[in-house]
Amino acid sequence: MKFLLEENFPLTACSELQGRGHVAIRLIDANMLGAADSDVFALAQRENAILLTTDKFFFHTIPFLHDSHCGIVVVALRQPSRSAILERLRWFLEHMPSPMQNRVLLLRDRTHVVR
Numbered sequence: 001m002k003f004l005l006e007e008n009f010p011l012t013a014c015s016e017l018q019g020r021g022h023v024a025i026r027l028i029d030a031n032m033l034g035a036a037d038s039d040v041f042a043l044a045q046r047e048n049a050i051l052l053t054t055d056k057f058f059f060h061t062i063p064f065l066h067d068s069h070c071g072i073v074v075v076a077l078r079q080p081s082r083s084a085i086l087e088r089l090r091w092f093l094e095h096m097p098s099p100m101q102n103r104v105l106l107l108r109d110r111t112h113v114v115r
Contacts (some may be wrong), residue, residue: 001100004044006053007033009075011045011084013089014051020093025049044070052089054080059106071100075107086108104110 002023012072014024025047027033032043038059050071050092051058058076058102075088076087088107096115 002047002049004030004040004047004049004051006040006051006055008054008080009052009089010085012082013088016086016089016093041069043067044072054085058108059104059113059115063104068102071102072104073107074105077109108109 003017003024004025005025006029007027007048009026011026016025017024027035027040030043031082032039037055040053041051041058041062043049048070052075053075055076056074056076058072059076062069062072073089073092075085077084077088092107094107097105102114105115
């Protein structure tokens, strides 16, 4: 699978994804640091990538604005850290719904919500 990592995702997330055979694209590699949310979403769609983000905006708006998309995973933790984000990413990779298309997941500290 292909993933687009929003700028708040740790660099080690790329290694984690690539180590599991996935493709990981970072916003910095796409020269899009600081890009508007709509541009980030558009890039994920052009790349046919699941968007990995910490921005809850995507969970609350994308399902209502777009009927079709490649999938979004929002990691929203009380105290986000590299290790905590990686832990939730690993959980997601082991429990990922199939297909991810048109699904938006909100991963909290110990729970998750799927739309």
